[in-house]
Amino acid sequence: MKRIESTQNALVKHWKKLATSKKDRDKSEEFLVEGFHLVEEAIKSEGTVIHLIVREDVELPTNWKTDNLQMIEVTKAVAKELVETEQSQGVFAHCRQPNYSEATTDSWKKYLFIDAVQDPGNIGTMIRTADAAGIDAVILGKGCADPYNPKTVRSAQGSHFHLPIVKGELGDWIEIVKSANIKLIGTGLQNAVDHYSVGPLDEFAIIVGNEGSGVSADYLSKSDEIVKIPIYGKAESLNVAIATGILLYAYGKK
């Protein structure tokens, strides 16, 4: 097995950039994941892992299929370079950002559109929830946190490897779902009906929006229906990831 001992090694520098810089993740179309659960999910996702990185004192589970993977052992000092927090399980995967194929989009019937949600933890939780609810694809519009931010990846608990996550132009995607006669559901407060009055639905695209300003007026004006979750108590609003969970499970019921 290859071994890297220097924190100055070019690969180590690259991995560190993947952990800390959106620009470098965008340019390389790669990202870094940490911890046994996430690395295991990455390994199961064929063609995703470029390098499996293992700290010298760490033993891998015997049931991991690592035969076809390029495995690299690193020193504790190198492993420490790759994490922001002190706690680390000492196992990493250097991954390709999954690429969806245009050919597959025809089969997508349930979408989550995210408009300018800025908190990486919210984005990650929404990806995880969309996965659980059986959504076919998550489309991230302009102004969203990077889905490959380490915080987002951690919050999503491996769902990055389970469903397509597309960075796109929501305006274009609205055209796509409209031409496929898929119901477009905006979320907002004005001209909105209680969310309970819609669905369940076999096909839908839900648009959720920015933590402060909500969904852009332009997208709402194109929606077939605008829904709001009723507030029965004194809270001003719901967290956007919570609202997304409520809606996906209200409309995605099978």
Add this chain to the structure above:
Amino acid sequence: MKRIESTQNALVKHWKKLATSKKDRDKSEEFLVEGFHLVEEAIKSEGTVIHLIVREDVELPTNWKTDNLQMIEVTKAVAKELVETEQSQGVFAHCRQPNYSEATTDSWKKYLFIDAVQDPGNIGTMIRTADAAGIDAVILGKGCADPYNPKTVRSAQGSHFHLPIVKGELGDWIEIVKSANIKLIGTGLQNAVDHYSVGPLDEFAIIVGNEGSGVSADYLSKSDEIVKIPIYGKAESLNVAIATGILLYAYGKK
């Protein structure tokens, strides 16, 4: 207006402890909130604010009713002592932890019971969601994060001042709701029905549990019904705050 300039002032030291130490919050039954929104909610909650703390360069909104409050101006150096992060709006409220009255519990019909949820952000989001969903009281059992942790208070966005948050013994509360004939709904994977098959309900107590291990077997055995949220995709589970939101809005529908 009183003014404090020294970071060594005894009150400043007390406030700092409230921001950083659970032990000190428990002993004093007080806590500290920061930022315009939270402080405004605290002020609206009668009898809650002990001191309104304002950094020397901050102007309070003119519509705040501060006549009956003890207001203290502090220097930038003092204000900096009270926050963990660099970003601060420079306005704080030193608050009493709200105390529910035994007399009011008879009117409670909708409960959220939380069993050993450890993440402060999850607890805060769950309190906010319970408030939105019109829940009458949130009961935090053993092993839960402190609801007065600054992270929890921030995530709850002021809901601490809207509904009773009780640190209690879940076993005792289970007896209370059972003797009131309120349906007790556990969440778990074994012997569980899809959550869609239950509710909406006028009266219920939902128990949600620890991020890793779920709800204690003892509490599940006492539940009238155990429900699970179906996983349609490949995610292993839902975040506990998301699951709570889905259930509260499924059963709390009016």
